Structure formats: structure tokens, C-alpha cells
Amino acid sequence: MELAPSAHEDTTTRGWLLDVAPAPDLVPETDHRRPLNAAGVLDDAVRGGAGRRCLVTDSGTWSHDDLLARANQVAGALVRRWGLRPGNRVLLHGPNTPWYAACYLGVLRAGGVVVPVPWGVRAREVAPIAELTEVDLVVADARYAADLAELAQRVDVLLFGAEPTEFGREVDAGPAVFAPVRTSADDVAVVDFTSGSTGAPKCAMHLHRDLVFAALNHHRMLDLAPDDLVASNGSIAFGYLLGALVLAPLTRGAAALFVEDDDFDAFFDAAHRHRATVFASTPGLYRRGLRTGAPVPPGLRIALSGGEKLDQGTRDGWLEATGAPLVDHLGTTELMAPVIGTPRGAAHRRDTLGRAMPGFRVRVLDDEGHEVPVGRPGRLAVRGASGCLYVKDPVAQAEGVRDGWTHTGDRATLDADGHVVVHGRGRDLVMVDGINVATTEVETVLRALPAVADVAVVGVPDACGVTALVAFVTPTGVDRGLVGLVREHARRELAQYKQPRVVRVLDRLPRNARNKVDHRALAEVARAAVGALSFSGSL
Numbered sequence: 001m002e003l004a005p006s007a008h009e010d011t012t013t014r015g016w017l018l019d020v021a022p023a024p025d026l027v028p029e030t031d032h033r034r035p036l037n038a039a040g041v042l043d044d045a046v047r048g049g050a051g052r053r054c055l056v057t058d059s060g061t062w063s064h065d066d067l068l069a070r071a072n073q074v075a076g077a078l079v080r081r082w083g084l085r086p087g088n089r090v091l092l093h094g095p096n097t098p099w100y101a102a103c104y105l106g107v108l109r110a111g112g113v114v115v116p117v118p119w120g121v122r123a124r125e126v127a128p129i130a131e132l133t134e135v136d137l138v139v140a141d142a143r144y145a146a147d148l149a150e151l152a153q154r155v156d157v158l159l160f161g162a163e164p165t166e167f168g169r170e171v172d173a174g175p176a177v178f179a180p181v182r183t184s185a186d187d188v189a190v191v192d193f194t195s196g197s198t199g200a201p202k203c204a205m206h207l208h209r210d211l212v213f214a215a216l217n218h219h220r221m222l223d224l225a226p227d228d229l230v231a232s233n234g235s236i237a238f239g240y241l242l243g244a245l246v247l248a249p250l251t252r253g254a255a256a257l258f259v260e261d262d263d264f265d266a267f268f269d270a271a272h273r274h275r276a277t278v279f280a281s282t283p284g285l286y287r288r289g290l291r292t293g294a295p296v297p298p299g300l301r302i303a304l305s306g307g308e309k310l311d312q313g314t315r316d317g318w319l320e321a322t323g324a325p326l327v328d329h330l331g332t333t334e335l336m337a338p339v340i341g342t343p344r345g346a347a348h349r350r351d352t353l354g355r356a357m358p359g360f361r362v363r364v365l366d367d368e369g370h371e372v373p374v375g376r377p378g379r380l381a382v383r384g385a386s387g388c389l390y391v392k393d394p395v396a397q398a399e400g401v402r403d404g405w406t407h408t409g410d411r412a413t414l415d416a417d418g419h420v421v422v423h424g425r426g427r428d429l430v431m432v433d434g435i436n437v438a439t440t441e442v443e444t445v446l447r448a449l450p451a452v453a454d455v456a457v458v459g460v461p462d463a464c465g466v467t468a469l470v471a472f473v474t475p476t477g478v479d480r481g482l483v484g485l486v487r488e489h490a491r492r493e494l495a496q497y498k499q500p501r502v503v504r505v506l507d508r509l510p511r512n513a514r515n516k517v518d519h520r521a522l523a524e525v526a527r528a529a530v531g532a533l534s535f536s537g538s539l
Contacts, residue, residue, distance in 0.1 A: 036185040038211035039108035041250040042068050043180075048253040052226060055098045056257045056274055062098045064253070067105070069176035070098070074106025076174040077167070082137060082156060086111030086181050089133050089191065093126065093148065094141030095119040096236055096258040099160045101246060103139050104236070108189055108208075111181030112137075115191045115203075116242075118235030119260075121513045123147040130155075132203055132391060133191050139167070185209040191391060192239055194333040194514070203391040204334045206239065210386040213337040214243030215251045217357045221327055222278055222302060223344035224252040231257035231276035233267035233285055234515050239336035240306050244280035262515060268294035279303035279324075282515055283310045284454055286326060290317045291453040291476045300324045302344075306331055307516055309422060311444045312351050328353055330422065332408055333514075334388035334400065340420050352419040353412075360384030364414045369402060377423055380412040381405040430459030432467045432497045442469065442490075442498055449489045451476050456509050456517045457500065460526045470526035471500035472509060479505050502529045 042064070045054070050065035062070075078084035090107045092114055094100045107114045115133045117126060123146070130138070130151055140148055142161035151157060158167035183189070190206040222244070224230070230249050234241045245256045259270045264285055271279065272295040279285075283305050289296065303318065303326045310328040318326040329341030330353055340362060342354040356362045363371055364378040372378040381402075388406040390397045400407055413421045424440040431437070439457040446455045453474045459467045471490075475482050483503045490499040504525070510518040 034185050035182050036208045036212070037108060037111075037180040037183045038189050038208040038247070039071065039105045039180055041212070041215060041247060042071060042105055042109075045250045045253050049226065052253055053229075053255045054250075055101060056229060056255055057098065057260075058270065064250075067098065067102060070102035070171070071105040071109055072176050072178035073171045073174045074103050075110040075178045075180075077170040078106065078110050078112065078137070078139075080174065081170050082158070084110050084112050084137065086183065087113060087188075088136040089113045089115050091115040091117065091126070091130050091133070091135040091138045091151075092140070092237070093117045093119075093121070093138065093144050094160075095260040096245075097141065097260065098258065100141065101236065101258075103160065104242075104246075107139070109178060109180040111183055111187075113188050113191060115193075116235075116237035117193070118237035118513055119144070119262075121147075123150065125513065127151060129193050129203065132193075183208055190239075190242075190336075192237075192333050192336070202393055202396055205389045205391060206336045206386070210336045211242070211247055213359060213385040214239060214331075215247035217338040217341075217359070218243045218248035218304075219251060220343040220358065221304060221329060221338065221341050222248060222280075224248055224254045224278070226253040228252070228254040228278050229257055229274060229276045230254060230278040230280060231259065231267070231271040231274070232280040233259055233262045233264065234281060234307075235262075238514060239333060240331050241280060243331075243336065243338070244304060244306075264288040265292075265294065268296070272297050275299055277301050281305065282307040283314055284308070284509070284511075284515075284517070286310075286318050287314050287447065287454055290314065290321060296322045296324075302327065304329065306338075307514065309424060309440055311440075311447065313444065313448060329357075330408070330410070330420075332388075332406075334390075334408075335382065335386050335406060337386050339382045339384065349415075349417070349419045352415070352421050354420065355418045356382070356384075356420075362414065362418070362420060363405065364412055365407075374416050375413060377411055377413045380408045380410040380420070380422065382408060430467050430469070432459065432469065437469070437498050439469070442471070442494065442500065445493045446471060446473065446486060446490065446500075448493075449485060451482055451485050454509055456519065456522055458519055458523045458526050460523055460530050462501075462530050468501040468526075468530045469499070470502040470504065470522075470529060472504050472506050472522055472525075474506055474508055502526065504529060 045064045046068050051063050053061050054064040054067050055062040090112045138157040142159040148157050159165045160168050186207050188205045189208045191203050193203045232245050236242045249256050257274050259267050275297045277299050305328045315326045329338045331338040339360045340353050342348040363381045366372050366378050383405045388400050411423045424438050442457045443455050453476045455473045457471050462468045486503045510521045512518045
């Protein structure tokens with residue numbers, strides 16, 4: 001992979017960028033190479049009010065000026081001591097802390113390319129990401145040093161944290177002023193990873209302008225103001241939460257609440273104590289909050305959901321319980337910016353995801369790439385302000401981008417007014433007795449049972465090659481005959497071929513590093529469970 005060393009040299013992304021041009025309503029300039037460093041949103045925030053709160057934690061609060069000063073010190077130390085040059089790739093590892101945010105923005109200000117990984121990624125997963133992206137340097141929370149021991153044999157690993165470190169001392173000793181390196185709008189800023197279908201990571205490049213698009217469209221949905229406090233239990237290593245929790249608040253002079261633990265209960269407690277006004281998370285957090293009656297800040301005005309399909313029942317229940325609307329959106333690792341949703345103040349059509357966000361267009365296509373008639377399901381494709389560009393993966397690139405349109409992997413329906421209904425991803429459709437079953441539909445039905453806190457359904461073949469549905473459920477309280485309750489509920493509400501043949505109770509659903517339900521791990525358990533079935537039995 002060849003990343004842009006400066007704003008004045010060509011990049012391997014040039015042909016792609018000409019095909020996936022920025023949307024004119026977001027980028028009026030026609031010159032994609034105009035100067036732009038996405039970390040400049042921090043300078044804008046400081047000009048709007050340097051002393052306002054910016055990053056809030058249980059340990060203290062950083063102002064916008066504090067974050068700018070620390071990001072400048074990080075950038076200066078990386079350039080001065082470790083020779084960081086524009087285009088160098090820096091792997092960044094750790095939980096949401098002010099230091100993590102300062103290092104993220106500091107790398108960008110120095111013209112580097114951030115390769116962010118969250119706290120959920122383990123040692124065996126870090127190495128292939130670092131190898132694929134050819135990182136030049138690693139900056140990490142000292143608590144994760146053990147996960148980086150092998151990588152430290154090949155590149156410098158710089159640690160930050162509560163205890164003094166060599167990197168921390170160098171940062172502290174540097175000036176709080178650093179002029180951002182002159183990068184262009186189409187220079188690479190971030191390389192984000194996602195799990196491929198084989199389990200090996202795929203990495204997608206994001207440009208400086210992509211980060212600005214993400215901030216703009218998140219703000220369009222949240223309508224942030226300087227007194228807002230945005231809270232999330234997810235990592236800003238992911239594009240969704242980088243945009244919603246950091247970039248969008250910075251563009252409006254708002255603040256972010258950083259919670260290091262992704263535990264749902266810990267998040268609700270922290271958000272309530274600090275009086276958050278905006279939530280940004282995945283559907284699982286909102287379902288957990290509804291089931292447990294978790295405390296919600298009295299001033300909460302809006303909640304954003306993403307990462308997985310949000311069912312209408314959770315949306316309705318959240319609004320009834322909290323008075324704050326729960327809005328959904330579609331944004332992928334490959335595209336970063338929200339591409340489908342409902343801007344604040346716009347009318348939302350019930351049971352839909354929304355419409356194409358400003359800067360994007362959507363299509364629904366058949367397997368041959370032709371547009372399907374309105375109301376007929378097909379494969380979702382999007383095009384606009386940002387596009388998909390994989391690192392060293394021409395096969396995934398060819399499959400993911402066709403004629404300039406990014407194929408998201410979702411099955412969807414488009415109505416006459418442009419509203420999108422997402423039925424699930426390709427893996428969410430399984431064939432049972434010759435009939436397509438959407439596992440998301442089964443999950444929605446089972447989730448309506450009061451005794452069920454959350455559910456995931458997978459389909460695996462039995463010994464005869466017949467697909468068996470396996471439901472994994474977590475209890476609201478004590479597991480008292482939950483398997484029987486789920487079976488009885490399924491018999492009442494679902495056609496026979498949609499009913500799970502196996503029901504297993506778990507304390508909590510396994511989740512991957514992106515905080516999504518780990519269907520691959522569940523499928524392994526499901527195969528073992530189905531293997532124990534008699535020819536016609538159930539467990």
C-alpha cells in the first residue's frame with residue numbers, strides 16, 4: 001500500500017477519487033486537492049470558546065484548549081523525537097481516554113495516518129492489522145503493552161498512561177503550539193479495519209474530507225449545541241463513534257463523555273451522573289436499558305443508534321420510556337459518514353431507516369446489478385461524499401465497488417419517496433426447508449418476550465444438511481424456565497419453519513471488537529448444539 005506522503009505527490013487513490021466525486025452540497029470546491037487537515041476542527045472549536053468543556057471523564061474534564069495543547073504536544077514529540085513524516089502510519093491502541101483522543105488528533109496534525117484499534121482487540125488480532133497497513137509506529141495506552149510485545153520487536157511502541165513513560169515525558173516537555181501539516185482533502189487520514197468473512201481483517205482508507213463529512217452528517221442528525229454532552233459506550237476507534245463522539249461535537253463546540261468500560265450498566269450510571277444530553281450507541285444498549293429500567297439522564301434529548309438493525313419495538317419503547325427520540329442510521333466501516341438516516345427536524349417514515357443523507361444517493365439492485373422496481377427487495381448500493389477503498393485487497397474492492405457504487409452487503413427495499421427499509425445483511429437470510437428466513441425477524445419476535453433481554457439467531461446445518469435455527473437468549477432477570485417460555489412464544493408467534501430448533505440461555509451475547517454480536521462465535525456453539533440433536537428432536 002502506498003499512502004500519500006504529502007499534499008503535492010500523487011497517490012494510488014487518484015483514479016478512484018475521480019469516479020467517486022464529493023457531492024456538491026457538501027464540497028462546493030471542484031479541486032479535491034485543496035488544503036484540508038481534518039484535525040483543524042479542533043482549532044475551530046478553540047476559536048469558538050477555548051475554556052469550554054470538551055472531554056469529560058470520572059477523573060476530570062479537559063477543555064477545548066486543553067485538548068488542542070496536548071494534541072500539539074503529541075504532534076511535536078512524534079515529529080521531533082521519532083521522526084514522523086507525512087503519510088507515516090501510526091497504530092493507535094487503547095480505550096476512550098483524553099490521551100487517546102489527543103494522540104489521534106496529534107497524529108493527524110502531524111500529517112500522519114491513524115490506524116486505530118479499540119480496547120477489545122487482542123494481541124493475535126493486532127499483528128495482522130499492523131502487517132496489512134505497514135505501520136511505522138505504535139502509540140498505545142500502557143495498560144495494553146503486553147498485547148504489543150511481539151509488535152515491539154519490529155517497530156517503536158510508545159506508551160502513554162497514568163504512570164510516567166518516555167513518550168509521556170517527551171510530550172510534556174514540548175511546546176503547546178504546532179502548526180498542522182498541510183495535507184489535502186484527498187490525502188489519507190485514517191485506515192480503519194473490519195472483520196472479513198474469513199476472519200482475516202480488511203482495512204479501508206478514509207480521507208481527510210471523509211472525516212469532515214462524517215462530522216457534518218452526524219451533526220445533521222443530532223443538531224448539536226455547545227451545551228450538549230454526547231455519551232457512548234463504544235470506542236472512537238470506529239468511524240461511527242469517531243464522528244458522533246468527537247468530530248461532530250468539536251464542530252459545534254460541544255463535549256463528549258468518555259466511559260472506558262463498555263459495560264452497559266457502567267455506561268448508564270456514568271451518563272446519568274454527568275447528565276449527558278445525547279447518546280450514541282448500538283441497539284443492544286437501548287434494549288438493555290429498556291429491560292433493566294436503567295437510569296437515563298433527565299435532560300437526554302436524543303439517542304442515535306447504528307452498527308446493527310434497530311427494530312421498531314425498541315425505537316417505540318425508548319421514546320415512551322425516556323421521552324427522547326431514538327434515531328437510526330446506516331454508516332459502514334468502508335464509508336465512515338452516515339449515508340442513510342433522518343436529519344433532525346425532517347419527517348421520519350415509520351418502519352424505515354430513513355432516506356439518503358445529504359451528499360449520498362442510494363439504489364437497490366438485483367444480483368445482476370440492475371435496479372429493481374420500487375418496493376421490491378434487493379441489494380443496497382450507495383454513492384456520494386465518501387467511497388470504499390480497501391488496502392491490498394483487489395478482490396474485496398472489485399466485489400465492494402462496482403461502477404462507482406459501494407455495495408454495503410445489506411438487503412433493502414426502496415419506496416417511491418426514497419425511504420429505505422433494511423431487511424438485514426446477506427448472512428441474516430438463511431434457507432429453511434426451501435424458504436428464506438430472515439433471522440432478524442425471528443430475533444424481533446423473541447425479543448418481544450418480557451423475560452428476554454436480548455437475542456441472536458443463527459442458522460447452521462444439522463447432520464442431514466437441513467438448516468436448523470438456533471436462538472441464543474439472555475434473561476431479563478433470573479433464568480426460570482426461559483427455554484420453555486421462548487419455545488412457547490415462538491410457537492404462538494412464528495410459522496413452524498421459523499421456530500428455533502435449539503434455544504440456549506447465555507449471561508450475555510458475545511461481541512466482537514466492533515461491539516457487534518459475534519455471529520461467527522455463536523455459529524460455532526450452534527454447530528455443536530445442533531450436532532447433539534436427534535433426527536427430529538430439539539434442545
